[in-house]
């Protein structure tokens with residue numbers, strides 16, 4: 001790709017021409033050029049990209065008034081791929097004084113939030129207050145937008161995710177993402193979809209390891225029993241809810257330490273939503289989860305921690321209140337939280 005193929009990196013929630021092309025392709029033909037930015041999360045950085053060893057520098061100058069210490073450089077160095085995907089323990093994710101801009105538009109202001117290891121943290125708040133932007137900062141997707149800038153720190157178990165010596169591929173592998181709209185590779189088989197992240201990151205695994213990984217990832221995503229007899233059927237043939245669980249399995253296959261979910265049920269029917277919520281509940285003890293949701297009942301059902309984001313008119317989004325979900329819903333400390341969780345606005 002030329003200079004990281006900014007076309008392919010462009011952040012969009014829509015199907016791109018590249019993805020449409022990808023639908024026609026087999027797993028063996030799939031390359032980075034045929035993936036959307038959403039496919040390009042940690043597990044989808046290609047070996048070719050890793051070999052390219054290039055540096056992309058985000059806007060060197062931040063908008064006036066922004067805190068110091070940004071302009072992160074992405075350096076991807078060639079490296080011999082690991083033979084197996086290393087397994088990690090549970091990790092705490094901590095944002096410190098995170099601010100974000102799109103050009104001169106200041107969208108988040110000094111957000112500090114701890115997302116505890118092995119718990120589900122729900123990000124709630126009205127449309128446009130910066131929840132998705134914050135989520136994308138947590139796995140270094142924000143910086144894929146050409147006009148984007150950010151300040152502050154994101155620490156994964158105390159280690160700076162934006163440390164220039166840290167490979168962005170590793171950061172995105174450690175912190176996986178599941179998007180609003182299920183985005184499996186439709187023409188790839190279910191098995192190939194689960195393994196897509198491995199193959200595209202150049203991780204080698206033998207047939208037995210792969211079979212085990214496919215099974216364990218699908219079990220963890222709550223899909224195994226439904227697809228065990230048709231692993232070679234196309235991913236695009238599954239229902240919407242099954243496709244979303246396939247995407248969860250794909251994200252889990254690279255053993256992320258944190259799983260980010262951006263309104264993962266908003267395109268699903270109530271039954272599929274319930275199944276995904278059960279899956280989230282089962283995963284919570286295995287991987288730290290951060291979920292954006294507009295559904296207050298869902299936030300209350302699936303999360304142990306909750307953060308309420310709000311952007312007052314013309315001002316960037318801030319966290320008004322955060323803490324134990326039960327407490328925030330039953331005895332919110334801020335009247336704006338109370339109004340929001342009780343459905344009086346938003």
Ligand SMILES: Nc1ncnc2c1ncn2[C@@H]1O[C@H](COP(=O)(O)OP(=O)(O)OP(=O)(O)O)[C@@H](O)[C@H]1O
Nearest residue numbers: 011102107125126127128129130131132133134145
């Ligand atoms: N790629 C982008 N380029 C420019 N501005 C953007 C971009 N993405 C988001 N924004 C702006 O940043 C602000 C925060 O958007 P964001 O999507 O993070 O909010 P949100 O709380 O997740 O909203 P929603 O709940 O509707 O998804 C909005 O004003 C939005 O218009």
